[in-house]
Amino acid sequence: MNSVPNAESADLEPEEKLRSGIQSIEVGFKLIEVLTHATQALMLRDLAQLAGMSPAKAHRYLVSFQRLGLVIQDPISGRYDLGPFSLRMGLACLSRVDAFKQARIALTDLRDSIDQTVGIAVWGNHGPTVVHWMEASHTLRVSLRLGDVMPMLTSATGRLFAAYLPPRHTAPLIEAELAEVQGTRLQGMPTTRQAYDALLDDVRAHGAARVEGTLLPSIHAFCMPVLDATGQLVMGLLALGSEARFDSRWGGPIDTALRTLSQRLSADMGYIEP
Numbered sequence: 001m002n003s004v005p006n007a008e009s010a011d012l013e014p015e016e017k018l019r020s021g022i023q024s025i026e027v028g029f030k031l032i033e034v035l036t037h038a039t040q041a042l043m044l045r046d047l048a049q050l051a052g053m054s055p056a057k058a059h060r061y062l063v064s065f066q067r068l069g070l071v072i073q074d075p076i077s078g079r080y081d082l083g084p085f086s087l088r089m090g091l092a093c094l095s096r097v098d099a100f101k102q103a104r105i106a107l108t109d110l111r112d113s114i115d116q117t118v119g120i121a122v123w124g125n126h127g128p129t130v131v132h133w134m135e136a137s138h139t140l141r142v143s144l145r146l147g148d149v150m151p152m153l154t155s156a157t158g159r160l161f162a163a164y165l166p167p168r169h170t171a172p173l174i175e176a177e178l179a180e181v182q183g184t185r186l187q188g189m190p191t192t193r194q195a196y197d198a199l200l201d202d203v204r205a206h207g208a209a210r211v212e213g214t215l216l217p218s219i220h221a222f223c224m225p226v227l228d229a230t231g232q233l234v235m236g237l238l239a240l241g242s243e244a245r246f247d248s249r250w251g252g253p254i255d256t257a258l259r260t261l262s263q264r265l266s267a268d269m270g271y272i273e274p
Contacts, residue, residue: 027053028061032070032086037272041079099226099234099269104132106261107237111136114257116241121150121157121223127173128152128161128236140241142216153177153190156209156223157236162196163203164225164233189214208259209236212248220248222255224262229270237262 030051035042042050048058062080065071069085103120111118111134120132128150152158152174162170174196181191190196203209209223221240228234239258240246247254263273 028065031058031061031065032082035071035080035082035086041074041077041081043077043079047080099228099265100132102268103226103235103237103265106265107132107134110239110257110261114239114254116239116246116254117142118237118239118258121161121236121238123161123165123169123233124149128155128157130157136241138245140219142219142240151177151215153181153196154211154214156211156215156221156240157238159199159203159211160209160223160225160236161233163200163209164227206250208255208262210248210250210255213243218243220246222248222258224258225266226262227266227269227271229272231271234269237265 030053031047034047034050038050044055044059044062047062048055051058062071062073066073066083069083071080071086072083073080100120107118107120115136115138117136117140118134119130121128121130123129126149130146130148130150133146150157152162152170162174174193178191178193178196181189190199207225210221212220215221219240220243221238223236223238225233226235226237237258239254241254249255
């Protein structure tokens with residue numbers, strides 16, 4: 001007598017088939033990927049071409065995606081765009097992203113790879129505040145502690161937040177510090193608002209802030225922005241070290257490693273570079 005497999009065992013597939021997935025879903029989602037990266041709604045022929053399929057094939061997928069709310073079609077222009085369910089999925093994903101947890105974990109690997117002191121700063125009630133700190137393997141004589149507020153004029157962190165936050169948040173602190181340094185002639189210290197604004201223009205041009213011995217003698221630092229889906233600054237990733245060990249060149253290994261991490265964290269939060 002032949003045994004009859006039960007329903008549960010009949011539904012099971014070999015492991016290799018499970019790994020292969022459902023190809024039609026993967027093919028169809030190329031259309032969703034194209035719409036995600038597009039800056040505007042697309043005509044069928046353009047959408048199909050960018051997804052690497054014929055218009056007829058693309059249309060069949062789009063009909064199903066419309067029924068699910070993943071895609072909408074403008075009744076007048078006929079163009080396709082992401083639908084309301086795509087938005088809900090994106091918002092649900094963003095709500096589950098713990099950017100600070102991801103940054104703390106990623107900074108461990110970064111610290112080990114570049115062997116420099118690294119940290120995280122956020123905007124607090126009194127200005128840019130260090131909330132996470134990891135030291136390099138070598139001794140760095142820096143008297144910074146968690147919770148310290150970084151100066152706006154001389155620190156890479158302060159300059160980054162001044163460049164990326166709305167002026168209503170940063171202007172009072174900047175003006176207060178400028179008033180304190182009137183008459184001083186320290187190297188790299190801006191003493192006028194015009195000089196400081198020129199530094200902020202440089203920060204925006206490089207997409208990062210850098211100081212070389214302006215906050216602490218012989219200490220160089222970078223600070224890179226992590227941006228959310230709306231382009232707002234969430235945190236700054238910083239790396240610093242002594243001039244003997246810290247490569248402060250734009251495009252150098254430290255700049256590249258820290259910038260790559262900040263861009264990845266920004267992408268995880270939904271930020272799309274223009």
